[in-house]
Amino acid sequence: MTPKNVLNYSYYPGCSLHASAIEFDASTRGLFKTLRIGLHEVPDWLCCGATPAHNVDELLSLSLCAKNLELSGKVEGDLAVACAACFSRLKTAQHKLAENGEKRRQVEQAIDAPVQLGKPVKHLLEIVARDFGLERLAAAVRKPLAGLKVACYYGCLLTRPPEVSELDDSEAPTIMERVIAAAGAETVAWSHRMECCGANFTLSRPGVVIKLSGDILASAKAAGADCLMVACPLCHGNLDIRQQEIEEASGERYNLPVFYVTQLLGLACGVAAGKLGFESMIVSPAGLLKEKQLL
Amino acid sequence: MKNTKMHLSTRTMNLDFVRKVEALSGSSVRRCFQCGKCSAGCPMRSFMEHPPNRIVRLLQLGQYERVLAGRSIWYCASCETCSTRCPNKVDLAAIMDALRKCSWDAKGPSKESYVQLANRLFIDNIRSYGRQYEMRLGAVFNIKSGQFLKDLMLGPKLLSKGKLKVFQQKNRNIAEVEKIFSRIEEMRRKGEAP
Numbered sequence A: 001m002t003p004k005n006v007l008n009y010s011y012y013p014g015c016s017l018h019a020s021a022i023e024f025d026a027s028t029r030g031l032f033k034t035l036r037i038g039l040h041e042v043p044d045w046l047c048c049g050a051t052p053a054h055n056v057d058e059l060l061s062l063s064l065c066a067k068n069l070e071l072s073g074k075v076e077g078d079l080a081v082a083c084a085a086c087f088s089r090l091k092t093a094q095h096k097l098a099e100n101g102e103k104r105r106q107v108e109q110a111i112d113a114p115v116q117l118g119k120p121v122k123h124l125l126e127i128v129a130r131d132f133g134l135e136r137l138a139a140a141v142r143k144p145l146a147g148l149k150v151a152c153y154y155g156c157l158l159t160r161p162p163e164v165s166e167l168d169d170s171e172a173p174t175i176m177e178r179v180i181a182a183a184g185a186e187t188v189a190w191s192h193r194m195e196c197c198g199a200n201f202t203l204s205r206p207g208v209v210i211k212l213s214g215d216i217l218a219s220a221k222a223a224g225a226d227c228l229m230v231a232c233p234l235c236h237g238n239l240d241i242r243q244q245e246i247e248e249a250s251g252e253r254y255n256l257p258v259f260y261v262t263q264l265l266g267l268a269c270g271v272a273a274g275k276l277g278f279e280s281m282i283v284s285p286a287g288l289l290k291e292k293q294l295l
Numbered sequence B: 001m002k003n004t005k006m007h008l009s010t011r012t013m014n015l016d017f018v019r020k021v022e023a024l025s026g027s028s029v030r031r032c033f034q035c036g037k038c039s040a041g042c043p044m045r046s047f048m049e050h051p052p053n054r055i056v057r058l059l060q061l062g063q064y065e066r067v068l069a070g071r072s073i074w075y076c077a078s079c080e081t082c083s084t085r086c087p088n089k090v091d092l093a094a095i096m097d098a099l100r101k102c103s104w105d106a107k108g109p110s111k112e113s114y115v116q117l118a119n120r121l122f123i124d125n126i127r128s129y130g131r132q133y134e135m136r137l138g139a140v141f142n143i144k145s146g147q148f149l150k151d152l153m154l155g156p157k158l159l160s161k162g163k164l165k166v167f168q169q170k171n172r173n174i175a176e177v178e179k180i181f182s183r184i185e186e187m188r189r190k191g192e193a194p
């Protein structure tokens, strides 16, 4: 008999986690299964619109999120979100629709249903740190990440604006550091924890990404980090997929693997390495993990 | 544009435009007292000819032509640093969204607004598939922007890592999505939505 879950959530993976961020999805499911936190995917969820939708059409952006909140009502439990961009959009919609009756009426007309704002939307970090708890997490660690120096990268969307995200302090957050320290890793103090990676320009203006993400990699390296840890598929794409281009443009060799938070936590909690999607990373972490005797 | 003198004139002073931006963004521009905190933290500052605080000042003065000319609004990354830090709760990130919409509606696409082309293709994908289809997004963007070979080397790399899906994600709510799009179009036609 499989043991009972200690917590249960409905789950909104978002588009990236089914494509360019498959390792984020795989490691999230692997970690949560090991911690006995149930994740039940919202059936036929829609794209939340991410950054492009609100750039082009705010009403559409709010409507897509409202529709997803409605769909999430079909599955019990608070809504767990992994992608920082989806998290930000869903929370922003909840916030704006609760505050603005005019917009809410427009959205209700667009989705032809009452707006449902009751369900708490939570980022995975919040679930692990608060609902599950850092003590329980530390107790679940089988393989402490001893000696691994991690640069925790928040990017833009996890904590801003604070009244929407409600995740942590918007200027000096520590939730990522606290979570990964509970898994035994060292964290480095560095300057670019929350600087933008170039985000949405990855397709249209790679030059912007190369500059901004290059600064982030340089800062992490200078602080002595072995790797970066992120919770956003866009940040991951810019820092991992474009790292080689950044190296070519700057003449610097970074070789910094960029992990999703769930990959490192999964590794620490004894999820089989084969289920954590390390082979999908462009900057291979194999050398680093072997050197630290974690593989 | 950068070094030309600014003359305040009723010709370029368009307060209707400012009202529209305030309505679209849900944020006041009049609250700003020009402390510059937004620009100090803006990661895209070096790519813009008008930093965020100057955009707000120009709006206060009704200088819409200056605001829409040039590239500043197209280089905003929507990182929300400005909105988070403003002591007067000016939601600059939302104002930037509104300005992009105004510019696109008035002037259509341009080289500066490439990012909006990518954004629009992203939205077309939602309408067609209900979810993103990243491979198609990259390919169509390159064709439409005339950069046929851009990122050619990234494709095989991502495919081999299982990171690009050759087929779109299926979604049984696709009819619902289409209805949301068409209802919004209908509301706009009737003037019931901004």
Ligand code: SF4
Binding pocket: B031, B032, B033, B034, B035, B036, B037, B038, B039, B052, B053, B056, B085, B086, B087, B088, B089, B090, B092
């Ligand atoms: S931070 Fe706010 S008040 Fe200060 S210049 Fe920017 S918009 Fe104006």
Ligand code: SF4
Binding pocket: B038, B041, B042, B043, B044, B045, B052, B075, B076, B077, B078, B079, B080, B081, B082, B083, B092, B093, B096
């Ligand atoms: S949202 Fe745009 S204007 Fe504001 S700080 Fe970020 S990039 Fe600059």
